[in-house]
Amino acid sequence: MELIVTRAPGGPSHSPCGLPSSLGQPQQDIGDILQQIMAITDESLDEAQARKHALNCHRMKPALFSVLCEIKEKTVLSIRGVQEEDPPDPQIMRLDNMLLAEGVSGPEKGGGSAAAAAAAAAAGGSPTDSSIEHSDYRAKLAQIRQIYHSELEKYEQACSEFTNHVMNLLREQSRTRPISPKEIERMVAIIHRKFSSIQMQLKQSTCEAVMILRSRFLDARRKRRNFNKQATEVLNEYFYSHLSNPYPSEEAKEELAKKCGITVSQVSNWFGNKRIRYKKNIGKFQEEANLYAVKTAVDAANVSAQASQANSPATPNSAKHCLKGKDVFFLVVFFSLSPPILFYCFVFYSMFI
DNA sequence: GCTAATGATTCTGA
């Protein structure tokens, strides 16, 4: 690098801009200009503007600028290669994929319908229940989506504003110091990187919110629904009619599940709970046991009566009604008697029918 | 709001 500084022949001792045009020695001249540049930051804004203007008009400015360009070029060369393009952040990619899969980012697709449906099935709810759950889930997901997009828009706007501001500043500064377009690009990249870390936090928070929503929705215990009356009756009938061995086989469980409109594991849970609770408090369940014993007996009797009726077509309908009246009677008797007597009553009832 | 009932989960032992 060689800097040739020449004094304007016969020129004034001060430049038209008010700066001393020379100080006798070229080196001293350059040193003075540099000192003035460095001092700009310590000055007030108005003073700095005036000083900037004066420096821009200084006759030594082009020479100094070219030197700075030369130094800058070397510096940039030395750091070139260090600032390579960053590979896409795997964490951001994961978050993006998740948000896309959940329907939070990307096109709206009735986000999480599959999750909602799966959760409804897992909870064993009725179709009506599941549709209510489904719409609830979708509404909450839509809320998350809306917040996410509005925040994202804010960040993007802030990022763009800040980038423009910095670019304008650098362009302005490029008049007094050498700033290449590449440097401006690099600065923009740095700003974007900073903003993308903020964006990542937003994405992470959104993912967490979706996860919480999903876990709440999928947590069957939170959304426990009592089985309907018919299902409970079917299960109780089986339980009390197999009281000596209330352990349904897999086939029986499947059949019960089908009858009750619940899953096999729900049937298993029900029998597990029932066995333990019955064992713990037999007295409490005795009445229920009696009821189902009678019900089973009545059903059996009805089947038997229907069979005999089929064999003797002359039997009048009134007989059937009479039988039903007796059923009621025996039901009353069953409830009013103690369990040991019930057994004999049941035997008597069977014989009588 | 309290309490009993109930479905689900978790832990333990055979």
Next chain:
DNA sequence: TCAGAATCATTAGC
């Protein structure tokens, strides 16, 4: 692996 036991969380009735 399955059943028993304890416990949790929710629902329903008062």
